[in-house]
Amino acid sequence: MPDQPLLSARDIVVDYPGTPPVRAVDGVSFDLWPGEVVGLVGESGCGKSTMARVLTGLIKPQSGQVLYRGRPLPPLGLRGRSPEWTGIQMVFQDPGSSLNPRRRVGDQVADGIATARLRAAYERRQTARSARSLTATDSTAAPPRSLGPEAGPVLDPTTGPGAYPDRDTVAAAPRAAGDQAPATPEAWLERIGLTARDASRFPRHFSGGQRQRIAAARAMAAHPNVLIGDEPISALDASTQAKVAHLMCVMAAELGTSLLFISHDLSIVRLVADRLIVMYQGHVVERGPTEQVWSDPLHPYTKALLGAIPAPDGAGRLPEAAPPGVTYSLTEVVRSD
């Protein structure tokens, strides 16, 4: 069913308690399609991190729904999450707390691998069960989709400014991609540029960039269908930022994982994302293909956001400053193609 988004947010509203309650997210809807990289950008307080937590079920929205493969995602309560939902993984912002300081990193990556195995077994059981029920009812409908990115629209690699190399081949041969994925913690660590010996070391022995790589490896080891990065590179040095972002995108492409990349910093996101969604004060104000939003922003806020990025060209041009106290329209501009 290629017409079904992998993950979709429907009219999400989130209030934070207070007097009066603060509305962090106000009626946000968007879809994430299989295999795509979407950049969710906006400044502090726009609700983008709240959306990340809603999309993973860590926060229960006041109203609205998160649909994962067409089914409503249950919020993460006291009970453990069923393998059905472990296809959604997240990488957090703070390299200091994204890993458990008291466990060896190899063990933490192994958790991701175990999750992938559990879900594969779960989905095999589900497939077998529904196949049985299908034969019983003598239906000719296709069996449910199994783990993997084979369904869904294959992105045309010519749309982006040079799509990730592996994406089309992966989409063509998803099984092979699954086989190529590292199967041991050591292999995962080597995949992200560390050594097998690093598996027995603790998070404190690694730099911020390395910890974020390890956190990404743990999430990817679970073979997620959706990976949400909540400002995963914001706390890193500039040179490391680009590398970690690229690594996350390449790994996502290799496994056919959809990536929702949340950031306040457009300069790197625009290089990795196929689509951009711009949020402002709890609302989506603009969305569209990255190149279009970047080169031809329609919403005044998007224009201000892009105009404020200082250009590192040595010309000494000061970026455009928004007039003090300015507020922008909360209505989304619709891009007519």
Add this chain to the structure above:
Amino acid sequence: MSELAPSGDTTVRIEQLTLDIPVEDDVNHILRGIDLTFGSGEIQGLAGESGSGKTMTGLAMIGLEPPNARLSGQIWLNDLDLAQLRGRTLNAIRGRRVGTVFQDPSTSLHPQLTVGSQLTDHVRHHLKVSKAEARQRAVAALDRVGVPEPSRALSRYPHEFSGGQRQRVAIAIALACSPEVLIADEPTTALDVTVQAGVLRLIRSLVDDLGLAVLFITHDLGVMSAVADRVAVMRQGQIVEHGPRAEIMTRPQHPYTQALLAALPGARGGLNSRADLARLSETTDPDRRSGPTAPATTTPTQLSEPAGPAPTDLDQTGGGDA
């Protein structure tokens, strides 16, 4: 706003500044011979990644290096060597002739005092003026940095301002005693990009109008390119390259500067497409440590790693900014 303008021309000359911090039975060489000169009406940029020592250079200028640090070299403010000053004499310079703006205004301002009392206390401590005069200066300073309704703002608390306004208040405090030198340590890093633009414009106008000498410390080369007149690039306690902004940003000579720019989105020869990203990740070895036994802090072993062919490995140092 002539009353906020400093008198006369000022030159800051840092000569062979070294700073060592003993740890255990070892020594961390935080600064390893810094030479830097800048003067009135000029923004001297100091760029570098975390752990490069750029923040410590700024702190050493106002005598705020860690108490166990060993400092040598000279920091000349005209003909006064700040590195030799202690106690009261240093206090008389700090805040009076050298103002400072830090990264996070929510921690650099006292949360339980009004903006007005923080400003006037500061002015009265240094300038020994009457209450009314201090208040007048405070209003002028707030007005100069673009805080709306400055006389009403005096009675408000820091938390009543937005992040950008708070940083403007911090700049107003730094300006209130008409300092000759302003040390701005990552003044826009904690701000949103649209707010950052306004603060950058403010700092630029202060330099142009009042003739301040500014040491602008930042990790963000984009910001550097927007405001700085001259740029010094620091790495592991040394200035590896120093020159006019346009030279550094467009024709970097040192492999480290080249590597920094290659990893910078939007720079010439930097990251402008996915292909650039892929190339960066291929040509650069991922941040691999020298060996599994290497400690996480900056030790001499790591410091003196060969710089090697460009681009060099940039993600070596772990911990926070020194």
Add this chain to the structure above:
Amino acid sequence: MSEPPSDLTQTPPTPVPAAADRRPTVAPASPASPDPVSLLGRPRRRRLWRAIPKAWRTPLGLVAGVVAVAWLVIAVVGPSIVPHDPLAQDLPRFQPPSSTAWLGTDELGRDVFSRVIAGARVTILLSLLLVCLSMLIGSILGVVAGFFGRWVDEVIMRLTDLVMAFPTVILAMVTAAALGASLLNAVLAALVVSWPSYARVVRSMVLSLRTSEFVASGRLLGFSPVRSMRVDILPNVAGPTLVMASLDIGTAALLLSGLSFLGLGAKPPMPEWGSMVATAVQNFDKWWLGLFPGLAILTVVMAFNFLGDALRDQLDPGATKA
């Protein structure tokens, strides 16, 4: 712990290659900065010193460690090495310290030295027991409160409020008096007053860990609550709780001695420091009666306090980063 091995084993660093550029600001290795190589040729004694965990390499930590270990050894082997039977009344009464009775004799002609040594077992072992029990009970209740929240949390926390609303010693006295004077009842009474602090600290740690990013990551990977608790939360709670417990051993010894001093703990013939001090108070001119058990209490309390401090320094995440 997995302290990285000392960097003595590393290869000597090579000097930074000076950058050849037209703005050569990389100073050649200045004579002021010590050559890292010279740091490697330290005497062998250093290696022994390094074998001691970092946090213990302070004079206080070392002395406290030695004293605490000495008392623990005495507590275990004490009764078999005493020169006299601590209960035997075969010496002259009120004898000042001499070669036969090193620390003198008490009002019944018992050897004070033997009683102090024998008392170590009572006080130290019971203090350890008390601390272990209150840590166990407090931690379990704290974990339950923090994890389940809602009404469970409410009930447990109000219970701790109730206990903590009374002055510690008074509540312990009331409990001990109600249970009847015996050493075991004194431990029970002390237990009643000492578990709530553990419950509170553990609860707050569990609460903050539950919302931390790595715990959320684990939950997203499908960790069951039990696994999340066992793998992600408890190991991170254990360190600080153990530190708290080690700091508490001294307090526990003091509380138990205090109860015995008030006649609510050890019964007469039993050698116990608190009750020994109590009899000394009635014979104030015989200074040796009170001084030595008092010194014993003082050294135990201080040693375990410093030991707890050193343990905290070692387990502190900031300290273990290096």
